[in-house]
Amino acid sequence: MDSLPGQCKSTVQRTWKSTRLHLDSKLKDDNKENGGGVMNIPFRVKKRKAQDFGRTITLLSSVDEEKNAEVLSNAEVLDKDIGAFHENVLSVLFPRLDELMGGGIFSGEVLELVGESAVGKTQMCLMIAARLVAYTNSYVAYIDTSSSFAPNRVQQIYQDAAQHVLRVQTSQSPQNWAGDGLDPKPKDFKIAFRQIRVFKVSNAFELNTVLEEIRKGLSQDKKYDNLQMIIIDSLSAVLSPHLGGNEYQGFALMSETSRAIKHIVHKHNIAAITTSHTVSNRVDGLKPALGWNERIVLEVFILILLCSR
Amino acid sequence: MISSLPLSRSNLILLHEHKFETREEIYALTPSQLARELEINQDEALKIWKTAKFGDDCMTRSVSNLSSTNSKREVSALNLWRRKARQRPIFSLCEDMDKMFGNGIRIGEVTEFCGVPGAGKTQLGMQIACTVQIPTDLHGPGGQAIYIDTEGSFMPRRAYEIAGGVCKHLRGVAAISSDEKVKLIILDSIAFHFRHGFEDNYMERNRTLTSIAQTLTKLAQSLQIAVIIMNHVTARMSASGSGSLTPALGPTWAHSCTNRVMLEYRDGRRWARILKSSSCEAKTIEYEIGSDGVRNLSPAPASTAGFGNENMDFKETSSTSSKRQRML
Numbered sequence: 001m002d003s004l005p006g007q008c009k010s011t012v013q014r015t016w017k018s019t020r021l022h023l024d025s026k027l028k029d030d031n032k033e034n035g036g037g038v039m040n041i042p043f044r045v046k047k048r049k050a051q052d053f054g055r056t057i058t059l060l061s062s063v064d065e066e067k068n069a070e071v072l073s074n075a076e077v078l079d080k081d082i083g084a085f086h087e088n089v090l091s092v093l094f095p096r097l098d099e100l101m102g103g104g105i106f107s108g109e110v111l112e113l114v115g116e117s118a119v120g121k122t123q124m125c126l127m128i129a130a131r132l133v134a135y136t137n138s139y140v141a142y143i144d145t146s147s148s149f150a151p152n153r154v155q156q157i158y159q160d161a162a163q164h165v166l167r168v169q170t171s172q173s174p175q176n177w178a179g180d181g182l183d184p185k186p187k188d189f190k191i192a193f194r195q196i197r198v199f200k201v202s203n204a205f206e207l208n209t210v211l212e213e214i215r216k217g218l219s220q221d222k223k224y225d226n227l228q229m230i231i232i233d234s235l236s237a238v239l240s241p242h243l244g245g246n247e248y249q250g251f252a253l254m255s256e257t258s259r260a261i262k263h264i265v266h267k268h269n270i271a272a273i274t275t276s277h278t279v280s281n282r283v284d285g286l287k288p289a290l291g292w293n294e295r296i297v298l299e300v301f302i303l304i305l306l307c308s309r
Numbered sequence: 310m311i312s313s314l315p316l317s318r319s320n321l322i323l324l325h326e327h328k329f330e331t332r333e334e335i336y337a338l339t340p341s342q343l344a345r346e347l348e349i350n351q352d353e354a355l356k357i358w359k360t361a362k363f364g365d366d367c368m369t370r371s372v373s374n375l376s377s378t379n380s381k382r383e384v385s386a387l388n389l390w391r392r393k394a395r396q397r398p399i400f401s402l403c404e405d406m407d408k409m410f411g412n413g414i415r416i417g418e419v420t421e422f423c424g425v426p427g428a429g430k431t432q433l434g435m436q437i438a439c440t441v442q443i444p445t446d447l448h449g450p451g452g453q454a455i456y457i458d459t460e461g462s463f464m465p466r467r468a469y470e471i472a473g474g475v476c477k478h479l480r481g482v483a484a485i486s487s488d489e490k491v492k493l494i495i496l497d498s499i500a501f502h503f504r505h506g507f508e509d510n511y512m513e514r515n516r517t518l519t520s521i522a523q524t525l526t527k528l529a530q531s532l533q534i535a536v537i538i539m540n541h542v543t544a545r546m547s548a549s550g551s552g553s554l555t556p557a558l559g560p561t562w563a564h565s566c567t568n569r570v571m572l573e574y575r576d577g578r579r580w581a582r583i584l585k586s587s588s589c590e591a592k593t594i595e596y597e598i599g600s601d602g603v604r605n606l607s608p609a610p611a612s613t614a615g616f617g618n619e620n621m622d623f624k625e626t627s628s629t630s631s632k633r634q635r636m637l
Contacts, residue, residue, distance in 0.1 A: 117563035118585035126587075142386075147418040147530055147567045150588030151390035152411065196386035202527035205315045209363075210382065237564060241519040248321070252312035277564040 110272040121275040122148040130158040133195040138228035211260035236276040335361035405594040423540035423556040424572030436602040441493040452492025460501040474601025498539035515561040522565030
């Protein structure tokens with residue numbers, strides 16, 4: 001199959017972009033006031049029909065007849081290829097944030113949370129993990145590089161999320177649930193916690209080993225069949241010591257990690273979330289600790305969290 | 310890919326010269342074959358072979374056997390929760406502070422205390438080094454503490470007083486005996502040696518600091534101990550020209566610790582405030598330091614307004630207030 005014409009990429013709704021979001025430091029309170037009745041259906045399974053995709057290509061190439069036929073035939077092949085490919089959208093956050101991200105967190109994509117210290121990156125990751133296991137039977141792989149996974153806190157977040165489900169449920173009739181295979185009744189946290197697999201790593205080499213293990217488990221052993229999301233908190237903590245100065249392995253490690261994440265995400269239609277801290281100096285202001293190079297490697301959707309104090 | 314393995318630069322160059330590109334190529338050979346191929350000695354070749362086979366840093370694996378196999382690195386959240394519930398907490402004997410952290414000093418995490426000189430960091434460090442030794446029979450952690458003193462602020466006489474205070478709290482119960490396991494590491498302070506000498510080379514400083522943080526995090530996680538680090542404060546000038554106190558060592562270090570507490574000392578009163586934590590709410594508590602060490606604030610003196618007895622000190626002595634504290 002020939003490669004698609006360049007225009008097609010830009011018509012697809014999801015593109016690489018970075019957005020700035022001004023977040024109040026009291027995430028939890030904000031969520032509470034938006035939670036309740038305003039919050040959208042927690043989990044939507046959106047099957048992107050291949051016909052939509054094909055139709056878009058047709059529109060673009062209607063000028064040149066010959067080209068048109070060629071593109072159409074490519075689209076048909078694509079149809080078959082991605083017909084079975086559906087994107088899961090996990091709307092786990094409050095509506096404004098969901099909107100910003102085009103609906104929520106998409107499977108097959110990497111989301112990067114960048115922000116200063118104590119702005120709420122870890123809390124957001126914990127909340128997303130808690131909600132995913134609350135509403136589905138999917139597994140989450142939580143790769144913890146800085147001891148940020150605190151079981152008691154996650155329990156608190158989970159029970160809070162479960163309450164929101166009940167509140168939304170009572171206000172909406174069951175027909176409004178747009179997902180299949182959804183379990184509307186939230187389960188006991190102990191059952192849900194079995195679905196969160198926590199990996200403790202403390203350096204970049206261990207991180208790569210763990211990613212390799214997950215990759216093998218997914219493709220060969222079928223060990224992680226139900227894995228829907230990988231969270232790495234935080235990526236920059238393990239990679240930044242290797243960048244710059246006399247360090248000779250920084251870029252190799254970074255690209256190895258990016259490659260591994262990308263492979264898992266694209267091949268198995270899994271969502272990935274990574275966090276990164278920021279550094280600042282008088283010249284450049286605030287910028288991600290890992291620099292902008294990695295963005296080109298990874299095709300991530302970046303969310304920059306700022307905190308007003 | 311070989312270039313992402315934890316090998317020294319010279320070894321990487323050597324492997325590259327001999328046209329090795331992937332890990333599989335390395336461990337497909339036996340170590341002795343590898344030694345012959347690369348023209349190095351057996352030990353060196355074995356190290357390279359092991360690294361290629363297992364991927365991660367062999368040095369760190371030998372340090373903590375707990376993470377020696379891949380499967381041990383993965384654990385379900387449920388098991389983590391259960392393990393946490395079974396843990397013996399480390400109490401500091403300042404009740405408010407223990408409550409601020411949830412249930413005593415955070416175990417398995419790195420906690421940083423920063424504050425101005427005189428805020429009480431070293432006092433707190435010495436105190437927790439004593440309380441961690443409270444024997445398990447008394448529901449204490451029963452462990453040993455390692456106190457790393459970089460600025461010479463550890464005073465044995467004061468530590469003796471504080472230990473006496475702890476014993477008094479336990480109502481003089483017999484000798485503190487502990488098992489051999491270390492349950493606490495205190496680093497007092499991290500800032501002292503890093504604040505000067507790195508003027509030209511902040512990157513180097515940040516890298517060193519981050520790798521120290523990583524090592525300590527790894528120790529905390531794998532051995533399930535508490536790690537406490539003391540830090541200084543520095544002034545940050547805001548755009549309007551007014552200054553405020555922030556923890557020293559910059560924003561990169563800010564990300565390294567799991568929890569961060571600021572100790573403030575204003576008008577003779579002392580406050581502890583959580584700046585950053587993944588599991589504790591942001592709270593501020595007040596505490597005091599007496600002859601027995603760091604304790605909760607004593608209750609306000611009984612009302613003597615009508616008697617003009619301002620000179621009389623109704624403030625309870627530390628020993629009586631410590632009797633009030635719940636028994637561990």
